[in-house]
C-alpha cells in the first residue's frame with residue numbers, strides 16, 4: 135500500500151551552516167514507519183545533507199536535474215552526478231522551474247526518462263494556474279500535464295513516481311486549496327491513472343498536495359483519503375513548523 139510522504143523543498147534558501155542546523159534539528163524526530171520524510175536542500179549542500187542524515191530515516195532529494203547525460207550545459211547538474219553522491223531522488227516540474235526556466239511537460243518527459251534510467255525516484259510536480267482554476271479548466275490542465283509527461287511510462291516505472299499536485303495559485307501565496315478541493319483533484323488524478331493503467335496501480339501511487347501547507351492546516355488536508363502527504367515550501371524552513379507538519383501526517 136502507498137506510503138504517506140512529507141517532503142520539504144528548501145529552494146534557494148539556507149547556507150551550509152543553516153542546512154546542517156535544520157537537519158540536526160529534524161533528526162531526533164520520531165515518526166511512523168508508514169511515513170517517509172524527505173528534504174531537498176540546494177545542490178551545494180547535498181553531500182553534507184546525505185552525510186548528516188546517515189543513520190536517520192530522513193531522505194535527501196535534489197530539487198532539479200538536467201535531462202542530458204553530460205556535456206556542454208554550463209551550470210547544470212546531471213542524474214549521474216547526483217547518483218555519484220548517493221542522491222537517488224529528485225523533484226521535477228516544480229511550478230517555479232516551469233515559470234522561470236521554461237520547463238514544459240514535453241521537456242519534463244525527457245528529464246523523467248533520464249531520471250528513471252538512473253533508477254531515481256521522482257517527485258513530479260504539476261498543477262493549474264489561477265486563471266485556469268477560475269475558468270474551470272483545472273481538471274483538463276492536470277490531465278494534459280500527466281498525459282504528456284508520464285502516461286507513456288510502464289506500470290513498473292510508476293513504482294518510482296510520487297505525484298505532487300501543487301495548484302500554482304496556492305504556492306507561496308498563503309492561499310491554500312481547501313481540503314475538499316485537494317481531495318476532489320487527488321481523487322480525479324487517481325481515477326485518471328486507473329483508467330490509463332488499472333486501479334491497483336492507481337492505489338499504489340502516493341499523491342502529495344503542495345501549496346501553503348502550515349502546521350495549522352496540515353492535518354485537515356492530510357486526513358483526506360486521496361491525499362498522501364505534502365510537499366512543503368516555506369514552512370519546511372523552520373524546524374518547529376516542519377516537525378509539526380510531519381507529526382500531522
Ligand code: PEP
Nearest residue numbers: 305306344345346367368
Ligand atoms: C512549494 O514550493 O512546493 C510549496 C508548496 O511552497 P509553499 O509551501 O511555500 O506554498
